Amino acid sequence: MAKKPKQGASGGEAAAKAKRASGGARALSLVIAVVLVTLFFDSVMVLAGGMIPTGVAYLVDRHPRKYAARTVGWMNLAGCLIVVLDLWDGGGSIEAAFELLMDPINWTIMFGSAAFGWIIYFALPPIVGGYLQLSQEMKLKELAKTQKTLEKEWGKEVRRDADLDRLEAVEDELAAQADRETSRAGAGGAAGGDGQSTEAGRPDDEPEPEPEEDLSDTPAGRPIGGRRSASG
Amino acid sequence: MAALKVSGGEAGTEDGEVEGGVPSGGGPLLIKDRYEVHPDQPIPELDNPPAVAVRVTHVRDSDRALYGLVCDPKLPPRLDIVSSVHRVDHRNLQRVVDWGVVDWPAEQRRCPVVVMERPAGRRVFKALTAEIAPMTEERVTRIFLTPIVNILRDMHALGVYHRNIRPDNLFYFDSDERELYIGECFSAQPGTNQPALFETMECGLAAPAGRGEGSAEHDLFAVGVAVVALLTGKTPLAGLSDEDVMARRLNVGSYAALVQNQRISLTMMEPLRGLLNDDPKERWTLEDLSMWLNGRRLSPKQQVMPTKASRGFTFGGRDYFTARELAHALHRNWDAAAAPIRDGSLDTWLRRSLSEDDRVEAVNEAKSGVGEGDDVDKLVARVLIALDPEGPIRLRDFAATIEGVGSLIGLHAQDGQARNLFAKTIQLGLGQFWLEQQRKVEPNQLRFLTRLDKSKMVMNQSGLGFGVERVAYDLNPNLPCQSPLFERDYIATIEHLLPAFERLAKRRGGAEERPRRLIDRDVAAYVMVHYKRPSGSELRDIEREGDEPAGRIAQIRLLANIQDYLHKKGEFPALCAMAATILEPSIERFHSRQRRKKVTDRLRKAAKGGRLSDLLEVVDDQSEVKADANNFAGAVRDYSQSVEQTIAAKRDIKNRQQLAREIGGQLASTFSALGATVSALITFIVWWF
Numbered sequence: 039m040a041k042k043p044k045q046g047a048s049g050g051e052a053a054a055k056a057k058r059a060s061g062g063a064r065a066l067s068l069v070i071a072v073v074l075v076t077l078f079f080d081s082v083m084v085l086a087g088g089m090i091p092t093g094v095a096y097l098v099d100r101h102p103r104k105y106a107a108r109t110v111g112w113m114n115l116a117g118c119l120i121v122v123l124d125l126w127d128g129g130g131s132i133e134a135a136f137e138l139l140m141d142p143i144n145w146t147i148m149f150g151s152a153a154f155g156w157i158i159y160f161a162l163p164p165i166v167g168g169y170l171q172l173s174q175e176m177k178l179k180e181l182a183k184t185q186k187t188l189e190k191e192w193g194k195e196v197r198r199d200a201d202l203d204r205l206e207a208v209e210d211e212l213a214a215q216a217d218r219e220t221s222r223a224g225a226g227g228a229a230g231g232d233g234q235s236t237e238a239g240r241p242d243d244e245p246e247p248e249p250e251e252d253l254s255d256t257p258a259g260r261p262i263g264g265r266r267s268a269s270g
Numbered sequence: 271m272a273a274l275k276v277s278g279g280e281a282g283t284e285d286g287e288v289e290g291g292v293p294s295g296g297g298p299l300l301i302k303d304r305y306e307v308h309p310d311q312p313i314p315e316l317d318n319p320p321a322v323a324v325r326v327t328h329v330r331d332s333d334r335a336l337y338g339l340v341c342d343p344k345l346p347p348r349l350d351i352v353s354s355v356h357r358v359d360h361r362n363l364q365r366v367v368d369w370g371v372v373d374w375p376a377e378q379r380r381c382p383v384v385v386m387e388r389p390a391g392r393r394v395f396k397a398l399t400a401e402i403a404p405m406t407e408e409r410v411t412r413i414f415l416t417p418i419v420n421i422l423r424d425m426h427a428l429g430v431y432h433r434n435i436r437p438d439n440l441f442y443f444d445s446d447e448r449e450l451y452i453g454e455c456f457s458a459q460p461g462t463n464q465p466a467l468f469e470t471m472e473c474g475l476a477a478p479a480g481r482g483e484g485s486a487e488h489d490l491f492a493v494g495v496a497v498v499a500l501l502t503g504k505t506p507l508a509g510l511s512d513e514d515v516m517a518r519r520l521n522v523g524s525y526a527a528l529v530q531n532q533r534i535s536l537t538m539m540e541p542l543r544g545l546l547n548d549d550p551k552e553r554w555t556l557e558d559l560s561m562w563l564n565g566r567r568l569s570p571k572q573q574v575m576p577t578k579a580s581r582g583f584t585f586g587g588r589d590y591f592t593a594r595e596l597a598h599a600l601h602r603n604w605d606a607a608a609a610p611i612r613d614g615s616l617d618t619w620l621r622r623s624l625s626e627d628d629r630v631e632a633v634n635e636a637k638s639g640v641g642e643g644d645d646v647d648k649l650v651a652r653v654l655i656a657l658d659p660e661g662p663i664r665l666r667d668f669a670a671t672i673e674g675v676g677s678l679i680g681l682h683a684q685d686g687q688a689r690n691l692f693a694k695t696i697q698l699g700l701g702q703f704w705l706e707q708q709r710k711v712e713p714n715q716l717r718f719l720t721r722l723d724k725s726k727m728v729m730n731q732s733g734l735g736f737g738v739e740r741v742a743y744d745l746n747p748n749l750p751c752q753s754p755l756f757e758r759d760y761i762a763t764i765e766h767l768l769p770a771f772e773r774l775a776k777r778r779g780g781a782e783e784r785p786r787r788l789i790d791r792d793v794a795a796y797v798m799v800h801y802k803r804p805s806g807s808e809l810r811d812i813e814r815e816g817d818e819p820a821g822r823i824a825q826i827r828l829l830a831n832i833q834d835y836l837h838k839k840g841e842f843p844a845l846c847a848m849a850a851t852i853l854e855p856s857i858e859r860f861h862s863r864q865r866r867k868k869v870t871d872r873l874r875k876a877a878k879g880g881r882l883s884d885l886l887e888v889v890d891d892q893s894e895v896k897a898d899a900n901n902f903a904g905a906v907r908d909y910s911q912s913v914e915q916t917i918a919a920k921r922d923i924k925n926r927q928q929l930a931r932e933i934g935g936q937l938a939s940t941f942s943a944l945g946a947t948v949s950a951l952i953t954f955i956v957w958w959f
């Protein structure tokens with residue numbers, strides 16, 4: 039009991055230390071920012087206008103690692119660099135900055151590059167998802183073949199030590215998830231028919247098991263919830 | 271027992287290793303490739319029911335006068351004494367030549383055959399009821415008594431007793447009829463074919479199968495009866511049943527009952543009274559008879575009759591005057607016997623009317639050994655021994671001399687009631703009580719009692735190779751294997767076992783007909799008794815594992831051991847094929863399907879070789895079993911790991927969307943950074959230049 043306040047005090051000290059440190063960094067950043075704004079006010083003006091999409095992306099991105107903001111930010115920055123270099127090319131002044139900002143071409147370059155960032159951000163996850171699906175299916179098929187070979191040679195008793203209960207539990211979760219997604223997709227379809235991008239729609243693309251060997255009786259080859267709902 | 275059938279039908283095929291058989295296409299049956307048995311040429315005049323006589327010829331000496339007695343397989347012949355009696359070289363004894371087992375076409379099973387020299391003369395008595403011209407005393411002495419004393423002396427010296435001496439088993443030596451020829455003694459167990467008339471009082475009261483090997487006095491008693499028959503020209507009491515004969519003998523004594531009112535000279539009366547004496551102590555020995563033949567003459571012994579009571583004991587509506595007579599009557603009415611014992615009327619009669627202190631004391635002793643809660647059968651059985659100590663041990667339908675206890679269970683081994691009574695006889699300690707009541711015990715009787723005591727321990731063990739089956743084989747060296755598997759076969763010796771299995775396998779060719787078990791209780795007990803090498807561990811495995819692979823392998827291992835020991839060069843392909851079928855389930859102990867197939871193929875190939883040990887080498891290859899077990903453990907591990915990977919993969923599927931977003935986000939930001947850098951560089955370079 040006597041130690042608790044001590045511990046609380048030390049914890050508080052660390053937090054205070056961290057607070058002090060972040061406070062110091064902020065102060066330093068502020069100083070640098072003030073210096074930069076003072077020295078390159080015209081460029082900052084262009085960047086402030088051109089980087090608006092990044093700010094929006096930062097605000098709408100709820101991911102802790104802010105992948106959307108980063109993706110958009112990098113591309114947006116690349117676009118803004120072209121305009122900033124134009125500014126620097128003319129010697130740089132607030133008037134020139136205004137002039138550049140008045141040109142819609144420059145806005146197109148800056149916002150267009152940001153849009154390209156958004157395209158990259160939205161395009162990659164489905165591609166990755168497709169790749170993952172393919173590789174997982176192939177892996178399961180390989181595992182099913184291995185299991186089938188072992189069962190053929192050693193009989194069903196080879197399953198003796200396999201944790202099939204745990205596998206079933208995972209499969210149940212998967213089936214429940216697939217059911218949820220199917221019902222969500224159904225509701226979406228009824229509303230506007232735009233639910234095609236959900237997981238439930240994907241199994242249609244799954245490769246059919248080879249007809250010469252039925253792997254459906256192996257733990258890796260048996261149908262899972264997603265497939266059931268897809269086939270249903 | 272009805273006599274065996276004889277027919278001229280085509281003989282069955284026989285290819286046993288030990289015994290010869292029929293050349294293909296039928297014809298005579300071969301014994302040891304030396305003797306041809308002709309089933310289609312019966313010799314009814316030489317039948318010795320139930321054994322039937324048929325012509326036998328020697329393969330290389332067709333002039334030799336031989337015949338064979340085809341014995342009833344249910345009444346095993348005395349094959350164990352054939353080699354001993356073969357050594358008794360006497361012109362007046364029918365000479366045994368050999369024996370074998372053949373497929374007997376008329377019975378459609380295998381029967382033992384004893385090959386003997388054929389008597390040149392006719393039977394003296396065609397049947398026991400036949401009559402002939404009485405012989406003179408001098409002729410009887412010269413042609414019967416003199417040779418038979420020598421024959422019996424030789425036989426008894428070898429420890430063998432004839433036990434088949436009776437008028438219809440005597441032949442004339444030749445057509446001159448100047449000499450007699452003593453008939454065979456092999457076709458049935460001692461005493462089983464003899465009417466009670468030719469047995470001593472003790473044996474006559476026992477069941478035919480329970481008379482035991484007997485001793486010299488049993489042969490001499492039969493000689494006495496035969497002498498009466500030869501002197502009088504007819505067998506005394508020939509037409510009567512055994513029961514009536516014994517009733518008369520019990521009533522007036524054997525000598526009086528047999529001689530009746532025939533005229534017997536004083537000279538012949540002396541040996542007859544000695545030979546037919548009911549008191550074992552007074553009965554003549556071979557030496558007495560020999561001395562009489564050499565001229566010693568004494569006054570005939572008076573027949574000592576058992577003590578008669580002053581007043582009869584009324585039981586079952588009849589009065590009995592002697593303790594032995596009463597014991598016989600009580601045995602015949604077993605269920606009513608306990609009442610007079612319990613109500614004290616027997617004690618009163620013994621004390622007041624019989625006045626025989628020994629009997630009173632013996633009966634008291636018999637009763638004192640029975641507790642309140644004990645079985646009433648124990649009381650009756652003990653009292654009967656006390657009343658007639660020289661008589662057989664009696665327990666309900668069971669009545670056997672001490673040496674006959676074993677042979678009785680041997681001949682009725684398949685009869686459940688006989689088994690129970692035998693077990694009860696042993697458990698009630700009747701043999702021990704019988705011993706306590708004897709005034710004089712023969713060494714062979716003591717030997718038998720010791721064997722019975724050992725039997726008690728063996729019988730109380732329920733394991734395979736023990737129990738009453740083992741006791742039956744222990745006490746009966748001639749008893750063939752009684753297994754239901756061999757109901758059409760005859761296994762006279764352990765060497766016949768595997769050939770019998772081979773025949774069985776050939777007969778039951780179809781897989782569904784094949785027996786599931788080759789080693790049943792009877793085969794196990796037979797092997798334990800007759801196979802001289804240890805087989806206990808295999809029998810324990812068979813019992814413990816049953817139809818499991820280890821049990822099946824143990825069965826074949828036992829037979830393989832016998833083959834390796836007794837049939838080193840013998841091959842049994844049909845048995846091996848059957849064994850392979852039995853062993854097939856044991857292949858399932860291999861986990862690998864590939865290995866199973868490989869072993870099955872090897873097993874089938876090995877079966878064609880006819881050696882059981884080859885099958886075991888395939889099925890019971892420990893290195894193969896171990897390798898399979900190790901590989902299986904590895905496969906189980908691999909499978910378990912693959913399931914773990916499956917679980918991980920399916921978890922990834924579950925989280926695929928999230929994963930795709932995460933990886934997609936990372937990739938997008940990375941690509942974006944790279945793209946921006948490249949774009950910035952290009953822009954900068956263009957701006958610079």
